[in-house]
Structures are given as structure tokens and as C-alpha cells.
Amino acid sequence: MPGSLLGALALGRQREDLGFPVLTYIAQNLRPAVQALVQGMGTVGIRLFVTLGRLPGEQLPRPPAAPGPRAAVAVPHPDVPAARKPAGIAVTLDAVAFSYAAGSNEVLSNIDLRVEPGEHIAVVGPSGIGKSTLASLLSGTHRPTSGRVRFDGVDISAFTPRQLAAHRAYLPQEAYVFTGTLRENLLYLRDTPVDDDELDHTVGAVGLDRLVSGAGGYGGLVQPHQLSSGERQLIALARAHLSPARLTVLDEATCHLDPAAEARAEGAMRERPGTLVVIAHRISSARTADRVLVLDGGTPRLGTHARLLTESDLYRDLVGLWSPGGATP
Numbered sequence: 001m002p003g004s005l006l007g008a009l010a011l012g013r014q015r016e017d018l019g020f021p022v023l024t025y026i027a028q029n030l031r032p033a034v035q036a037l038v039q040g041m042g043t044v045g046i047r048l049f050v051t052l053g054r055l056p057g058e059q060l061p062r063p064p065a066a067p068g069p070r071a072a073v074a075v076p077h078p079d080v081p082a083a084r085k086p087a088g089i090a091v092t093l094d095a096v097a098f099s100y101a102a103g104s105n106e107v108l109s110n111i112d113l114r115v116e117p118g119e120h121i122a123v124v125g126p127s128g129i130g131k132s133t134l135a136s137l138l139s140g141t142h143r144p145t146s147g148r149v150r151f152d153g154v155d156i157s158a159f160t161p162r163q164l165a166a167h168r169a170y171l172p173q174e175a176y177v178f179t180g181t182l183r184e185n186l187l188y189l190r191d192t193p194v195d196d197d198e199l200d201h202t203v204g205a206v207g208l209d210r211l212v213s214g215a216g217g218y219g220g221l222v223q224p225h226q227l228s229s230g231e232r233q234l235i236a237l238a239r240a241h242l243s244p245a246r247l248t249v250l251d252e253a254t255c256h257l258d259p260a261a262e263a264r265a266e267g268a269m270r271e272r273p274g275t276l277v278v279i280a281h282r283i284s285s286a287r288t289a290d291r292v293l294v295l296d297g298g299t300p301r302l303g304t305h306a307r308l309l310t311e312s313d314l315y316r317d318l319v320g321l322w323s324p325g326g327a328t329p
């Protein structure tokens with residue numbers, strides 16, 4: 001691998017949680033050719049097949065700061081449990097469109113979406129449909145070509161990277177861990193003191209206990225290259241759990257964890273106060289979400305798992321193919 005690419009990868013790792021996922025950009029640059037090949041084969045079935053590689057199940061073999069023009073209107077959605085409403089950010093997309101280059105096709109067109117404060121949304125859809133692009137737009141790492149993204153009614157296009165980082169934690173697939181103590185790594189997004197009780201709570205909830213004891217406690221030194229991909233993801237998840245962010249966007253941020261570890265970590269993020277958007281890596285993420293956003297290239301559908309099973313052919317296909325025994329809620 002050329003030195004410059006290694007340097008760029010290192011830079012991407014350094015900045016990912018602050019909204020500069022250079023590594024993600026590099027990875028995405030390699031995607032179009034592969035996805036063009038798959039899409040060129042021209043069947044929805046093939047695209048679903050690729051997507052199901054990201055939604056593995058037990059029975060399937062793994063296949064290859066100024067107020068914006070619109071004030072925040074806190075109208076709770078009836079599907080959102082009342083106990084979780086107060087703590088999170090309301091995220092709205094108004095007629096959002098995005099293309100990666102001037103004159104190229106829009107990856108996302110005319111997207112209207114409102115995520116309620118404290119709500120947990122899972123995003124599903126065929127490979128290459130724009131889920132990661134949506135995650136980047138929601139977290140402010142990409143700016144819409146047209147339309148607006150708002151946090152609590154405020155257009156985020158004027159936010160500085162520091163302001164964005166104060167509002168939301170964005171975790172892409174490749175987790176950033178740096179050489180330093182475990183405590184330094186865990187508190188990287190935190191600007192207020194944390195006592196060991198709080199650290200213990202997060203570590204226990206996310207499932208990082210074994211790594212903490214292996215490191216000899218929070219003062220133990222962490223070397224990124226000595227950790228597995230899953231361990232790095234757990235550190236990044238614990239860091240987000242400890243952060244003040246009221247919006248967390250997980251873009252396949254648990255993909256290197258086994259199903260049990262993923263369920264535990266995602267459960268911890270779900271219990272944490274705040275709004276949560278998960279680009280679903282397994283269909284279990286969709287089952288546990290308040291609502292699921294199905295991207296299919298047309299108008300996105302947003303609904304509960306149960307409702308989508310009856311109303312969305314694509315969603316039913318995804319769930320049914322994941323679980324051949326039947327698409328049961």
C-alpha cells in the first residue's frame with residue numbers, strides 16, 4: 001500500500017469521530033466500480049443478495065448556532081415511547097438531495113424525514129441505495145446538494161466541525177482508537193469530568209469489561225494495532241456512550257462484533273438517552289428500533305417493523321430472506 005494512502009488512512013482514523021472520516025471517503029471511492037458491476041447485472045434480487053450479506057441471520061449462509069428559518073416543533077410521534085422523548089435531538093431533512101459530483105446522478109433525491117427526539121431509527125435497503133450517504137448527511141459530514149438538515153429546527157449547514165461534534169457522535173465502520181490510555185480513549189469526546197462509577201457503568205453496558213481488565217484498568221495503555229476490529233469498535237461505542245452527544249449515528253459501527261456482543265452494545269446505545277440512527281448491519285437492529293426507514297430508490301418508507309411487514313414488499317423481502325422460517329414480527 002503506498003505511503004500516502006497509509007498516511008491518509010491514519011488521518012482518517014484520527015478524525016473520524018469529529019466528522020472527517022477520510023478513511024470512509026477512501027473506501028467509498030472504491031465502491032462505485034464494484035456496485036456498478038453488481039447493478040449492471042440488473043436485478044433487484046442480486047442487489048438484495050448483496051444487502052443480505054450485511055444482514056446475516058442464524059439460518060442464512062453469509063452471502064458473498066443561529067436559529068434557522070423554521071422553529072423546532074416538538075410533535076412527538078405516537079410510536080416513540082414517552083420515556084425517551086426529552087433527551088435527544090429532533091432531526092429533520094427537508095427536501096434533501098445529494099450527488100457526489102456536479103452533474104452526476106443524485107444518490108438521494110427529495111428526502112423528507114423527521115426523527116423525533118429520543119427516537120431510535122434503523123435504516124435498511126439494498127446495497128448502494130444510499131444508506132451511508134444518508135448517515136453522512138444526518139451527521140453533517142456531507143452537506144446536501146439541495147434541501148436542509150436541521151437539529152432541533154436549526155440548519156446545520158452553518159455549524160463548525162466543533163459544533164457538530166458537540167451535538168452528535170458519528171461512528172463509521174472503521175473505529176478510531178489512538179495510542180494512549182484506555183481512559184484517554186474513552187473520554188476523547190467528553191469535556192466534563194467522569195468518575196470511575198460512570199466509566200464502569202458504560203463499560204459494563206457496552207461489553208468492554210474484558211478489555212478493561214486485560215489492559216489492567218483504565219490507566220492501561222492501548223495500542224490500536226494490538227486490538228481486534230471488534231475491540232476497536234467497542235472502544236468507539238463506549239466513547240460515544242460517554243459523550244454528551246444527543247444524536248448518535250452508527251454506520252455499521254458494530255459490524256465486527258459477533259451477534260451477542262452486537263446486541264449488547266446496541267442495547268446500551270438504545271438505553272442511553274438521545275436520538276439514535278443505526279444503519280442496520282443485521283435485521284435484528286431493525287426489529288428493535290422504534291421505526292425503520294426503508295430506502296429503495298423511490299420515496300423512502302418510515303414505519304414500525306410490524307407496519308412495514310404489511311406495507312413494504314421490499315422490507316418483507318429483506319426480513320423474509322433473512323429468516324426463511326417466515327417474516328414474523
Ligand SMILES: Nc1ncnc2c1ncn2[C@@H]1O[C@H](COP(=O)(O)OP(=O)(O)OP(=O)(O)O)[C@@H](O)[C@H]1O
Nearest residue numbers: 028029031032035100107127128129130131132133
Ligand atoms: N465518495 C463517493 N464518490 C462517488 N460516489 C459514491 C461515493 N460514495 C458512495 N458513492 C455512491 O453512492 C451510492 C450510494 O452509496 P452508499 O455507500 O451511500 O450506499 P449504501 O446503501 O450505504 O451501500 P452499502 O449497503 O453497499 O454500504 C453508490 O452508488 C455509491 O457507489
